[in-house]
Amino acid sequence: MADMVRLSLTEVHELATQNLLHYGASKEQARSVADTVTDAERDDCKSHGLFRIPGFCASLKSGKVSGFAIPVVEDLAPAVVKVDAQNGFAPLALEVGAEPLADKARSQGIAALAVTNSYHFSALWPEVERLTKQGLIAFAFVSAKSFVAPAGGIEPLYGTNPMAFGWPRGNSPDIIFDQASSASARGEIQLHERDGLTIPDGWAIDKDGNPTNDPTAALEGAQLPFGGHKGAAIAMMVELLAGSLVGDVLSFEATEQDEPDGGPSSGGEFMIAIDPERCGNNSSLAHSEKLFARILGQKGTRLPSERRYRARQHTTEAGITIVQSLYDDLQIDA
Amino acid sequence: MADMVRLSLTEVHELATQNLLHYGASKEQARSVADTVTDAERDDCKSHGLFRIPGFCASLKSGKVSGFAIPVVEDLAPAVVKVDAQNGFAPLALEVGAEPLADKARSQGIAALAVTNSYHFSALWPEVERLTKQGLIAFAFVSAKSFVAPAGGIEPLYGTNPMAFGWPRGNSPDIIFDQASSASARGEIQLHERDGLTIPDGWAIDKDGNPTNDPTAALEGAQLPFGGHKGAAIAMMVELLAGSLVGDVLSFEATEQDEPDGGPSSGGEFMIAIDPERCGNNSSLAHSEKLFARILGQKGTRLPSERRYRARQHTTEAGITIVQSLYDDLQIDA
Numbered sequence: 001m002a003d004m005v006r007l008s009l010t011e012v013h014e015l016a017t018q019n020l021l022h023y024g025a026s027k028e029q030a031r032s033v034a035d036t037v038t039d040a041e042r043d044d045c046k047s048h049g050l051f052r053i054p055g056f057c058a059s060l061k062s063g064k065v066s067g068f069a070i071p072v073v074e075d076l077a078p079a080v081v082k083v084d085a086q087n088g089f090a091p092l093a094l095e096v097g098a099e100p101l102a103d104k105a106r107s108q109g110i111a112a113l114a115v116t117n118s119y120h121f122s123a124l125w126p127e128v129e130r131l132t133k134q135g136l137i138a139f140a141f142v143s144a145k146s147f148v149a150p151a152g153g154i155e156p157l158y159g160t161n162p163m164a165f166g167w168p169r170g171n172s173p174d175i176i177f178d179q180a181s182s183a184s185a186r187g188e189i190q191l192h193e194r195d196g197l198t199i200p201d202g203w204a205i206d207k208d209g210n211p212t213n214d215p216t217a218a219l220e221g222a223q224l225p226f227g228g229h230k231g232a233a234i235a236m237m238v239e240l241l242a243g244s245l246v247g248d249v250l251s252f253e254a255t256e257q258d259e260p261d262g263g264p265s266s267g268g269e270f271m272i273a274i275d276p277e278r279c280g281n282n283s284s285l286a287h288s289e290k291l292f293a294r295i296l297g298q299k300g301t302r303l304p305s306e307r308r309y310r311a312r313q314h315t316t317e318a319g320i321t322i323v324q325s326l327y328d329d330l331q332i333d334a
Numbered sequence: 335m336a337d338m339v340r341l342s343l344t345e346v347h348e349l350a351t352q353n354l355l356h357y358g359a360s361k362e363q364a365r366s367v368a369d370t371v372t373d374a375e376r377d378d379c380k381s382h383g384l385f386r387i388p389g390f391c392a393s394l395k396s397g398k399v400s401g402f403a404i405p406v407v408e409d410l411a412p413a414v415v416k417v418d419a420q421n422g423f424a425p426l427a428l429e430v431g432a433e434p435l436a437d438k439a440r441s442q443g444i445a446a447l448a449v450t451n452s453y454h455f456s457a458l459w460p461e462v463e464r465l466t467k468q469g470l471i472a473f474a475f476v477s478a479k480s481f482v483a484p485a486g487g488i489e490p491l492y493g494t495n496p497m498a499f500g501w502p503r504g505n506s507p508d509i510i511f512d513q514a515s516s517a518s519a520r521g522e523i524q525l526h527e528r529d530g531l532t533i534p535d536g537w538a539i540d541k542d543g544n545p546t547n548d549p550t551a552a553l554e555g556a557q558l559p560f561g562g563h564k565g566a567a568i569a570m571m572v573e574l575l576a577g578s579l580v581g582d583v584l585s586f587e588a589t590e591q592d593e594p595d596g597g598p599s600s601g602g603e604f605m606i607a608i609d610p611e612r613c614g615n616n617s618s619l620a621h622s623e624k625l626f627a628r629i630l631g632q633k634g635t636r637l638p639s640e641r642r643y644r645a646r647q648h649t650t651e652a653g654i655t656i657v658q659s660l661y662d663d664l665q666i667d668a
Contacts, residue, residue: 077443077612079413109411110606112444114614137579153632165571177567227561233511233638234568236625237499244622245471245608247615252628270613272444272606274579278411279604280448281581288578291570294586298487304567 003324012050012320013038015330019053022332023060025067025089032092036122041320044311047187048123050322054329055121056089059263065089065119071096079108082246085118090269093118094127101273105136109278113271114246120144121264124164125178125305127271132166132174135285137274140164140178143242145255145265148182149222151232154209156222159251160186161238168276170285175292177304181235183226189215241270337658346384346654347372349664353387356666357394359401359423366426370456375654378645381521382457384656388663389455390423393597399423399453405430413442416580419452424603427452428461435607439470443612447605448580454478455598458498459512459639461605466500466508469619471608474498474512477576479589479599482516483556485566488543490556493585494520495572502610504619509626511638515569517560523549575604 007015016037020030033056040048059065069088073096076082081100085093097113104111124140131138144159164178184203192199193215204218205211212218225231243250248268249257258265276284295301341349350371354364367390374382393399403422407430410416415434419427431447438445458474465472478493498512518537526533527549538552539545546552559565577584582602583591592599610618629635 074614076614077609078441079445080443080612080614082614107412108442109414110444110446111413112608112613116614137574150629150632150635152634152636153629154634155632157628157632165567167571167574175570177571179564179567183561226564227517230513230560231564233499233513236509236629236638237501237511239625240471240501240622244618244625245610245613245615247613247618247621250621250625250628253624274446275411276579278414279446279579279581280408280410280414280416280450281579284578284581287581287584288574290587291573291578291584294491294584295484295487295570298484298489298491300486300488301484302486304570 004321005324005327006319006321008319009038009042009315012041016050016053018332019057019330020060020067023057023067025060026069029067029069029088029092032095033089036091036126039126040123042312042315043308044315044320045123045308047185048121049320050326050330052121055263057263058261059119062259062261062263064259064261064263073097073100075100076114079104079111080114081111082114082116084116087117087266088119090115090118090120091122091126094269095130097271098127098130101271102131102134102136105131105273105275106278110272110274113273115269115271116246116248117266118269119264119266120269123178124162125166125176125308128164128166128176128178129174131273132168132176135168135170135276137168137276138164138166139272141238141241141270143239143251143254143267145258146251147186147223148225148232148235149205150236151225151229154205154207154222157252158225158232158235158239159254160223161235161242161251163234163238167288168285169289173305173309175304179226181225181231181238182223183231184223186223189218189223193219242268246270338655339658339661340653340655342653343372343376343649346375350384350387352666353391353664354394354401357391357401359394360403363401363403363422363426366429367423370425370460373460374457376646376649377642378649378654379457379642381519382455383654384660384664386455389597392595393453396593396595396597398593398595398597407431407434409434410448413438413445414448415445416448416450418450421451421600422453424449424452424454425456425460428603429464431605432461432464435605436465436468436470439465439607439609440612444606444608447607449603449605450580450582451600452603453598453600454603457512458496459500459510459642462498462500462510462512463508465607466502466510469502469504469610471502471610472498472500473606475572475575475604477573477585477588477601479592480585481520481557482559482566482569483539484570485559485563488539488541488556491586492559492566492569492573493588494557495569495576495585497568497572501622502619503623507639507643509638513560515559515565515572516557517565518557520557523552523557527553576602580604
């Protein structure tokens with residue numbers, strides 16, 4: 001067992017912020033990335049937590065990401081707003097876009113946000129939760145570098161392309177799912193390789209297209225979409241929305257264009273927000289509670305995001321732990 | 335091999351229309367159902383073709399569906415339109431809602447359509463294609479009766495809850511996928527039972543929650559979502575949008591309230607339309623062709639809906655065939 005270091009959430013935020021500032025991020029860029037990293041640690045979503053800070057910093061150091069970028073908001077249509085992240089990190093662009101998106105959703109009933117020229121390393125549920133907390137329904141779509149084979153094919157083409165959906169609940173924690181359209185996260189395969197473990201069936205194929213349980217062969221081959229051709233269709237949809245529609249790169253273009261400095265690659269994001277009060281049913285949220293009660297009425301079930309909320313209750317008091325080696329990496333040389 | 339009867343698409347339409355008129359549908363209701371049934375036969379989507387007409391007629395006969403319903407359009411918000419189907423069949427309500435939905439998508443950038451009080455037995459791609467043909471991106475969501483267990487549970491709760499997505503291509507056939515959030519269609523399990531075949535792993539569990547390959551045990555138990563908990567999350571999302579959001583029933587409510595006359599159950603539908611010209615990239619459709627070329631550049635791949643378009647090329651000339659027994663059932667007694 002690796003040595004662990006315990007940190008409060010305030011310390012997590014400070015550690016992230018100091019590193020980002022040190023490598024040249026503006027106060028606003030540093031704060032917004034630190035916010036999402038802290039949210040991830042708080043919700044025990046380690047793969048988007050402090051573990052990502054060295055990558056963010058590498059991209060500041062290489063100059064690939066503009067640490068002083070100020071996102072530019074553009075009103076495209078009564079129900080569509082665009083935020084050009086100006087080659088900065090995505091969290092600040094998403095933060096800046098949230099208010100006009102929410103305003104438009106409330107005034108028009110449904111609205112969309114197109115984010116471009118952003119560098120993304122984050123989970124999607126933070127930007128979805130920002131909207132559900134205001135009583136709005138929200139979708140988010142993000143593509144990434146090519147890792148996943150299309151249905152029937154054997155070469156990486158799609159990103160792990162997550163899609164998130166959130167439904168507000170008022171007094172109860174909002175329902176939010178945030179899921180890759182690949183069978184597994186890429187990081188999970190990397191962890192299996194590191195630990196000398198085989199990977200489950202259905203996660204990947206080797207470079208000749210044969211099913212494999214060997215993580216190294218999987219990383220050299222292609223990941224598989226979840227649920228066969230249906231998951232591949234979702235991956236394609238995400239790609240079209242977060243790439244072509246908003247005017248940004250497809251996953252294979254991100255792979256071809258990226259400067260491999262250990263940081264995130266450039267890309268777009270697409271979000272939709274809906275005001276449930278404007279769609280014909282003023283009691284839609286109360287009605288949806290009947291569904292949640294029926295789900296939980298069956299033994300062995302849980303609601304999406306339950307684990308995150310449970311972690312949150314604990315970590316807000318008790319803080320979180322990270323491995324000593326990561327903690328050491330995050331110490332800035334004097 | 336069963337005896338087959340060959341029909342032109344015009345004959346399909348007439349046969350459907352005559353039956354619906356005979357059992358009390360108005361000309362408009364009959365024509366719109368016949369349109370979608372003919373589209374399904376044309377695209378070799380048999381499970382939504384003439385095979386469904388006896389069920390539609392049973393619901394007219396029982397009085398469950400109002401054959402003379404005139405859908406009522408209501409403007410809910412600048413970007414949201416509602417159509418109350420007035421207990422008629424869904425196709426006419428969707429047809430009536432398509433124009434205001436498309437107009438709103440073009441003027442606002444993104445728009446939504448909420449359909450309620452409709453009886454649905456149809457595939458979703460016809461209403462999606464109606465929008466992609468006009469250069470719009472579209473989503474459709476429909477719930478149904480309870481057949482699918484939630485993640486971790488063993489009792490039917492969700493419908494097979496399809497979700498469809500369409501992307502316009504201008505001169506090439508539009509990309510449309512239309513997929514159940516269950517691992518298989520219910521009809522496929524019924525066909526396996528009829529033919530004395532076992533069903534594949536992952537389709538269903540028996541009533542005690544054990545995985546089963548026995549179609550009869552599967553029909554008494556519960557179907558499984560595609561791709562495990564990720565497909566279940568999609569099923570839940572569809573349920574919330576097509577039920578609670580639009581002000582209609584959840585799948586378990588449809589099951590509880592339905593009069594089992596062999597026809598469709600009552601429910602809602604939710605659609606989203608997006609104008610790609612209003613989202614920040616005027617060449618989004620041209621750009622997306624690069625993705626389609628990369629998909630097809632890999633051996634063994636095909637684009638969603640390719641099979642339907644191929645069938646369409648053939649059946650428009652050659653007509654379609656149905657089994658003699660169905661043809662006999664559709665002969666109206668003088």
